[in-house]
Amino acid sequence: MTELLKHAWRTLRELSGDDAYERYLAHQRAHNADGTPPLSRAAFFRVEQQRKWNGVKRCC
């Protein structure tokens, strides 16, 4: 039951983008070879939002 709730919570966070920063950090750790420091949470969120709304994102 606790497992199920945890899973639901993780899914909800992933669906809403709540965990985007954690996923970004994980990606940085796994793929960042040149060692540039990752963005801060606030800076990452800023860049992400600007990028996200640069195209057709919502339909009729």
Place this chain on the structure above:
Amino acid sequence: MASQSEGLPRPIAFAIWTAVVVLGAGALGAIAFHRGESVNAMWFIVAAVCVYALGYRFYSAFLAAKALALDPTRATPAERFTDGRDFVPTNRWIVFGHHFAAIAGPGPLIGPTLAAQFGYLPGTLWIVFGAVLGGCVQDFVALFCSIRRDGRSLGQMARDELGALGGAVALVGVLAIMIILIAVLGLVVVNAMRHSPWATSTVAATIPIAILVGLFMRYLRPGRVLEGTAIGVALLLLAVFGGSWVDAHPAIRAWFDFDGPALALLVIFYGFAAAVLPVWLLLAPRDYLSTFMKVGTIVALAIAIVLLNPAVKMPAVTQFVDGTGPIFGGKVFPFVFITIACGAISGFHSLIASGTTPKLLANERDARFIGYGAMAVESFVAIMAMVAACVLDPGVYFAINSPPGVVGAQATDAVTTISNTYHFPVTAAQMQELAREMGETTLFGRTGGAPSLAVGMASIFSRAFGDTLLAVWYHFAIMFEALFILTTVDAGTRVARFMLQDMLGNALPAMGRTSWYPSVLICSALVVTGWGYFLYFGVIDPLGGINSLWPLFGIANQMLAAIALCVATTILVKSRKARFAWTTAGPLAWLVVVTSSAAWEKLFSADLRVGFLSHADDLATQLASGALGGAAAEQARRLIFNDRLDAALTLFFLITVWVLVFETARVSYASLAGKRCPPVTETPHVPSRLVEEWVRD
């Protein structure tokens, strides 16, 4: 469902699918051949779900295996270009959620509500079968083509596969559809708020609430989407209750009591402000709220309909199939197929399916579930909207949705026309009582579909959830529709602005810099003027702007779908799969027939409520004879100009479709005959390593 049945022993799977076929056929028969007082809404749900299940299990499997030949071992763009931002291999359920949230807008709620004037049957059949054979296929194929082309957009694919002409036509078409779409959605919101302080104050409150959430997520708790959304949703619910308080105070009430033209100007001003403000302040936070509200409300509506099994009171087919319907003019063919675009087949989806989604798919195999599956769910939303419209007494439905210019401006005239001429009984007292229950002064002539959907939803919700707060549910439904219509207005204006900046940038490089403020202001103003013009004249149109704007929107949206299907058909032919080209050429042929005949009628029909040109000529004759004087003459001159403008747009859409069909035929023929044509641009096969490595599924 497919994976489960594949795991089952063959005889059991066979038995289950046979049962689905029998059940689906029975339910379809029940709604198709039922004549009499009322039919249970459960049959709609059962019929729709069975058809979607069969379509998904068998037709989409055929498409995946044969026509498209999905290859699970092929690396997707998300894997090859993974950057942790744009290109991210993502769990298929998460991608499904994102994709569905992006494609599901107000369209599938409004179109079926309007098309219910033909009775429930034409619309329901088109929604269900149009989706399974057309809309789902389009979304699936567009997604597939984009995945095989590094996640390229529809416009780019049209240019690559069909040549420069196809690309240019697609680009201008998208811009035109955006302008019409925003205007008609703005009109829907205006009609819901007209002289309704409760609705206006609640919708107005969504703006500061979104800004508050935006500030919270930027400065107080950066990136905490769920916390921000929770606060915002709580405030939105408070705003719905707050509206009733506003409505009860005579002095405060007056601040939010506007007529149509004033509301139109407010929406236009708002659209401009929202488009030039930074995204984090208004658009992004409101999008979180509207997505949450949208999904939550749709799920609640599905539960309520299943729990309640409301009776559908609308006849299967009304006399208005002959084209005399009050809500919009035109016969059932072709207008039911134009009125219901989203929910059956929506060209706009191909922009999403060739936008963000292809950059997220971890495995090509998932394209079936996401492309075909998400559209089936959207189609189901349209079925629920149809049910919500048809549970109303038909007399009430027509009283809410008919424009005053058609049935009469006074309540007594309107009920007389609807009861005596149309034979759908309704009384002024009944409408007065309903308006009182919903917390409104009047519900007559609230065209656009949103208010009647809200009345339907309120009556379903208040009965299903053991609550009698009809007025609160009604305004909740209005707020929920307005919230994501305003998101579409804002996001659409922004996208149209980017496209305009891109086009102008070819001539004046400075205009192409998307963050250069003068360019931002000028291009936003141009876009807002474009849709604001159609919105304003839609509001003052005596026949109700929905009558002219909604078909224009439907034609434009189907035209976009035709573009996507043209590109897909060309790709199938060029990839030596011509024997499967009927899967996309079939729906394409149908759309060409539908859009061409609808466009032809909108241009040349002698019926004044259908043909733009005959309406303009009629007004011109009246003007020349001197029958109109003063303000009426001035208005007639404007209406004549608008009719001709609408006719020009319709002609443009018609030509666009035929140019692309011709290009598709030309390139396909060249490819089959071995002549010179643009080469197929599929990215070479790169083996996926995620098949072993990626174990999140």
